[in-house]
Amino acid sequence: MKKYIVATLVVIAALYWFFQTPSINSPYSYDSIKTSQPPLSSSLQLDTEELHAKADSPNNYQSCILLIESNKNTRRDWANEQDWDQWLDKGYSIDDITLAIDHFSSQLHAANWRVKQLKFHSQLSKQNRELDEQAKQQFPEIYTDFVWERPVPQPSLKNITELSDDDAIALIQATGLTVDDVDWLLQQDSLSEALLFHAVNKLEDVNALLGDHIFAGENLHLIETAAANGQERVLNLLLTKNSELSNDPYLGTTMEYALAHLDYFFSFNKPLDDGAFARQVRIIKTLQALNSPANFTSQTEQQIAGHFPRNIYQFDAEQLAILQNEFELDLTQIVPKKSLAYDPNSPLIEELNTDLTQALAKQTSPAQLTQCQLLVENVNSQWQPHDLSYFSHKLIREGKQVNVANLNDIDPVLADCFSDTQRQRLPYRRSNNKSLNDAVYRLAKQKQIKKAIKMVENSQLEEAVNRDFFYQLLGYNPEYFTPLQLSQLRQETFDYNRIYRFSRKNITSLITQGLDIDKLDYEGRSLLDMAILNQDLTLLKYLVSHHISYPARANGRDPLYLLLDTNNYQFNPEHLLEYLSALMVLEPNIYPYHQRLMSLIRLKYPEIYTQITNQLPRLIVKDDTPLPPAVCHHN
Template sequence: MKKWILFTVLALIALLLCTLVTTSNVNSTYQKTTLIKANDFQMASQLNNTKSKKTTNFEPESYNQCDKFIKTYQKHKNQIGRNINWEKFLADDYHVDDITLTIEHIQNSNFASSWRVEQLRKGSTLNKSNNDIKNHIKDLIPDLPSFFHIEKAVPLPDLEKINDLNYHDAHNLLKRLTLTVDDIAWLITQENIPQPLIIEALNNQNLNKIIGYDKIDAISLLDYAVNYNKDSVVEFLLDHGATISNDLYLGSTMEWALKNLMVQFWNQDQKEKVLKSINIVKKLIHLGAEARFSVKNEFEIKGDFPRQFYQFKELEIKKLYEEYQLDLIQISERKTLVVDKQSELIQRITTKISKNVTKETSIKNSISTFHNCRKMISKIEDSWKPKPLKHFINQLSENKIPITKENLQEIDPILATCYFKKENPFRIEVIENSPSTKQIFKALNEKDINKAISIAESKEYSMKQKRWLFYQVLGWDTAYYSELQNSDLHQSKFNYRYFSATKIESIKSFVEAGFDLDYIDEQGTTLLHLAIQKRNLILLKYLLSENVLLDEYNLSDDLLYLFLRELSKFTEEARLAFLTELMALEPQINHHHLRAMSLFKMRNQEQYLEIIDLFPNFAITDKTPLPKAYCGFY
């Protein structure tokens, strides 16, 4: 062991020396640049000081003023949240719960969850082993840079091969290796490992030991098994003394089970997986496991925990009860931590945020201004009372009117876009953590597309998994489109929902590889829609310069409406630039466009006047109604 550590240290020293030698010229240039920037900053500060900015109270007068102020306040809030070393507050005698809730308030529940689970993992054997390695290396090389990290591998390198072995060889491998609970947690995450092998590995393990492996925000083997739908493993763990988790902030065992049930229930074509998830929930109900709920009645069951959620509609609740004898209403509700905005720590951080905002804006009453602005915006937004997609679907059904794109567009064009996205038949199944996908990505990293495809074709992937891989490889390089379409991963129908490569170079490579710029997918989406959704003006200009077939599909009106509905999300500079490009297409302005402009005027009176000065056709009156609909969950 000592020889291994010494060898590793010597290798790191050699690498470090090499890095220092080869980058010395770069560093000297960087230092000069940094000094110039620092001097510029000092000069700016001196100018500000000589002007002696006066702080004043501020009374917001418009939605736009408030929107800008809230963004400034949020910017400083996020900066402070990112830069704080939250752990230092433990030394100030603040409880983990206090710090967790403060992080949620200042940042969000995802950051709070990550920090909390990191604190809980400090009690894990993996964390202690990593600290021992770190301290040993530090003793040998006191000046080792902080960016060097040496950690224990999870899983054991030999264990990674298990996915490629038959049952007999996998069994022998597990007998030969000395596994930790973290290795077993990794085993649980693997889709194709038979559950009896995992159960065999669990023998002679402490089933309640803290998991240091960080695939999900959970620290127990039981929660890992529940989340990855390993029903036999769950049963074994519960029968042999594993404890149901019920942390006051993180997901409880039942919450992971409900999230898993929802996911499996979406995939009705895999009934065996659905049955496994149902059996897990039933077992936990029998043991009195609890969950948090925001809604729990016979019409809807809904809840969430950091990074996850679960939701069941009336028909799903009824089907689970009638076909599987699973009554979700039986699940007991649990208490969790609740943010107290008046807590000492939150007040302490909020005061710091306020000082920074005041320094930038000269607004003295920044905290009260922030709250007043939020009230003003809420009040204005509340004056708009659109109905969700579900309302209009029910309305059409009651009146025996077919649910078609044309009928939905007549009510509000946003409804057609929304409906056909919700009714997406092209679902995917993510498999990023499997050894085979790691091999595929390694081949892609080596720019060997043929090797990547060969690995993929040697595996028995489902259609949903193939679809996921297709778009992952395409995201790597759009030039691979031709090879993908000539492989077992090919897609007969392309779907823009999973396409993210919108840089011009990528689009050009895409076309060179055989993709049709004019392609419209099953949801009626084109690359032009994508340019607006991604707010990519360069892409929009390129597509229009290539004379895409707008007239054939009457897209110009739809594109304009999509843009106008999203107008508030664009920067002030981008709004006019986009609108100029779209108006050059000479769309016919109709009542839907004017409704959308009415919504924008409500939010930004100042720029509305700028727009109608350039394009008078968008002028509206006080009687122009707001849009009827929004794209709510269906």
């Protein structure tokens, strides 16, 4: 990760300042606008040979999902590795390349690249390139470890918000300001309008481009900053100085920044009689009179909605009526923006598509991918389950209580999902006494468990701390089970998640040491559940061979349900038959919800279904068996 330099180079000390700021990621964690090709990521890693083998006959839902995800990853990686600047040298325009990045990568990536190009000739960007070049000459060995730029704001202004208004104004009057310094000042809520007026009046050119730096936004001119921060009088001052309204066809216009700020007021219930609300409305009226445009996905009396990179604005019928009746502002009269139009047949798109097709062809053929996409779309179109929220509202509309029993009548997964929201977890707390911890666990390693237990007991710790010691110590040796259960650390009800976490390899030994194979834990889980949820076939076979009782539950998913649930992220169709063969020895009852799950397996994995039912005919389902109606939560 590059660092932002805090040093003053001797050869350029008279000209520029440097400051050190650690490199940071973008503060924006999501793209609120859907793009034509959004960025995608997946943790799935495919073996190339396995992928091709599966793709030869793409009739398996999971292999198709993996193939599609891998294809998306390849697209993403290809787009991220592109040197988009090179296309400028080949004669393509900034607009052409912006649309290409938007299509193949993401809107945010396109906006970032476009801003960098449009700000290329700004004063700050020129200075930063000069600093970068000089640093490259002066410090070749460490040059690449740093980013060299002029600080914004300049160091003398950094603490201006801590000064009195008079002192702050005096500082402004004594300081040579750049347009980027003034842009920063406009974003400081605590500074007075008088100070901001002094700052703006010091600029020779209010239309100067803002520079590209680590904290820079995507606005190009000061007037957008004023509109986005509700600075009405500053905006009017800029207009008297012949400030030009921004009208970029891809980035935000002046009007769009103003609308986004008004949307912010509505979203956080800003009182209508608040002066800031009225000022923002007047800003929009001013811009409307100057025909400042905005992008709209909807512009009717019922809804106004639009977006630009990183921002959205939307107003419902009630809000539009308030603006009309209280402020005489009609958003339907705003001029629509002429945005960039994507052309799939443009020369650049065609050239890039050719390159991308070649990259994807190394992985799979277009025919195979298309066949997989059709298979997945077919399954998804037939199976459209609803989640807990949907069925909870449905029960309320029917005058029924939202409880475990009623949800279980719909599907056991809903009962479990609801129980998880109501259940009180067992408290655990790690001891913060390092010397005690070290001594106890040293004794455990030395197989002196009785001394270790006595040391914990003598410390008179809280129950949550004792519980943590119990499972930690149990993880050292399964033979510690009995002495732990005979001590003050004894657990009346177990937590199988904890047991599996600390004693995964020793559970069978724990059973021989006295762990009741049929006992359920505090959440009602069976050891069978743990074996299935953790894909532990060895444990499952052991439990079955030792005649574990199949858990009888009035509500919630049983082990067979957990095994057949294709929506479980751990579901593995390739090993399903092996697990089923072991579990079905216990002869569990087959209920309608099990049959629904088998119906879904038949839809998603027809070959697997055939293999299962050939060996286990009890799991055959009728052709008209419905699919599962519910999932816990939609992904």
